[in-house]
C-alpha cells in the first residue's frame with residue numbers, strides 16, 4: 001500500500017471531520033507525560049488484521065522442551081491450546097518439579113524425560129524441533145548439538161553470551177540447513193506488527209529518528225537483575241542483551257537499515273552496598289536472629305512487600321498448589337529473593353542509554369530504566385511527513401499536512417485466543433510461525449531468523465563495548 005492509499009484507508013484524506021474521542025487517545029499520550037492533546041479533527045481508527053494464533057497444520061510439529069522454566073512453559077502452552085499444531089514429546093530440566101510438571105501436562109513418556117539437556121541430546125533425534133529455554137549461558141551448547149542432530153530450533157534470546165558463539169550458531173544452522181528462530185517475541189506482537197506496517201506504508205514519509213524507551217519497573221529490576229536470574233553480566237549477559245536485545249532488535253527491524261555506529265552510557269546507581277540505608281539487615285524479614293530490617297516498612301524493594309503482600313513474580317518459587325503466605329515466607333528465608341537489594345552480588349546497570357546511527361543518517365536513541373512505576377515499551381517515530389507515538393498497547397499516527405491523526409488500539413488481550421500469550425500476544429504468535437516454518441521447512445515464514453537476529457545482537461555487544469570503553473563504536 002502506498003502513502004496515498006494508506007491515508008485514504010485511514011480516512012485521513014477524507015473531507016469532513018469525525019469527532020475525536022479525546023479520552024481514549026489521551027491514554028496513549030499520558031504515557032509520555034502529555035495530558036493536553038492538540039485538538040485535531042477527523043480521526044479514524046487504524047484497523048490492521050490480527051491473525052489467528054492457530055497454525056492450521058494437518059499434523060502437529062513435535063518438540064522437546066529444553067529448560068522447563070518460565071519461558072519453556074510459556075512456549076509449551078501453545079501445544080495445550082493448539083494440539084493439532086504442536087505436541088511436546090520430550091523434556092529436559094534439572095529441576096525435577098518442573099520436569100515432572102511438564103511431563104504430566106503433556107503426557108511425556110518416561111524415556112523422554114531428562115534432567116540435563118546433554119541426556120536428551122545423547123539420544124538419536126526423536127522430534128521435529130527443540131525449544132531451548134535454558135539460562136543465557138546455556139544456549140550455545142544445546143543449540144550446537146541439536147542442530148548437528150538435525151533438529152530445528154526455537155532459541156531463547158539472547159542467542160549466546162558472545163558474538164563469536166552467536167556467529168557459530170548461525171554457521172551451524174547453515175551447515176546443517178536447519179531453521180533457528182530467535183525468540184524476539186516483540187516482532188510477532190500485533191501492536192509492533194501494525195506499527196511496522198504503518199511505517200512501511202510510507203505514511204510518515206522518510207523515517208528520520210526513533211526514540212525508544214524500555215521502562216523496566218522498579219520491582220521487576222530488583223526481582224530479575226538484582227536478586228534473581230540475571231544479576232551478574234559476566235555469568236549471564238549484560239543487561240543490554242539480557243533485557244534489551246528485544247529493543248535493539250525492534251529499532252533495527254522498524255528502521256530496516258543496518259546500524260553503522262553506537263555509543264552507550266549506563267551504570268548501577270542504586271543496588272549496591274554503598275547505597276544501603278543505615279542498619280539494613282541481610283534479609284528484609286526473618287533474619288537468622290529473628291529480626292526484620294528496620295527499613296522494611298518504607299523500602300519499595302522489601303521482599304515481604306513484593307512477594308508476600310503483592311504476590312508478584314512467584315514463578316521461580318515453584319510453590320505447591322494452594323500455597324499460603326507461609327510457603328512464600330519460607331522461600332524468602334532460604335533463597336536470594338528474600339535478600340536485601342543492597343546486599344546482593346549483582347552488577348547489572350539499572351539505567352542505560354544508547355544512541356545509534358543507521359545507514360542514510362537515520363538515528364535512534366534508546367533508554368532503559370529501572371526506576372519506573374510501569375513496564376512495557378514507549379516509542380516515538382519521527383518521519384518527514386508524519387509522526388507516531390505509542391505506549392506498547394496503543395499508538396497514534398499524526399499526519400502533518402492534513403493535521404489529522406489516527407489511532408491503533410486493538411485490544412489484543414481481550415481476544416480469547418490470545419489470553420495467556422505474553423508480550424502483547426507475541427509469545428504464541430512466534431510459536432505459531434515457528435511450527436508453520438518447521439512444518440513447511442520454510443524459514444521465510446519467520447521474521448526473526450538467526451541471520452537477522454545476529455545483527456541486533458551485535459548492536460548489543462557493541463553498545464556494551466562502547467559503555468565500557470567510553471568510545472563510540474563503529475559496527
Ligand SMILES: NC(=O)c1ccc[n+]([C@@H]2O[C@H](COP(=O)([O-])OP(=O)(O)OC[C@H]3O[C@@H](n4cnc5c(N)ncnc54)[C@H](O)[C@@H]3O)[C@@H](O)[C@H]2O)c1
Pocket residue numbers: 066067068069070071072092093094095098115116117118133134135136137138156157158183184185229242423
Ligand atoms: N523472549 C523473552 O521475552 C524472554 C523473557 C524472559 C527470559 N528469556 C530468556 O529465556 C531463557 C530462560 O529464562 P526463564 O525465565 O525461563 O528462566 P528459568 O530459570 O525460569 O528457566 C530456565 C530453566 O532451565 C533449567 N536448566 C538449567 N540448566 C539446565 C540444564 N543443564 N539442562 C536442562 N535444564 C536446565 C532450569 O532448571 C530452569 O527450569 C533465558 O535465556 C532468558 O534470558 C526470554
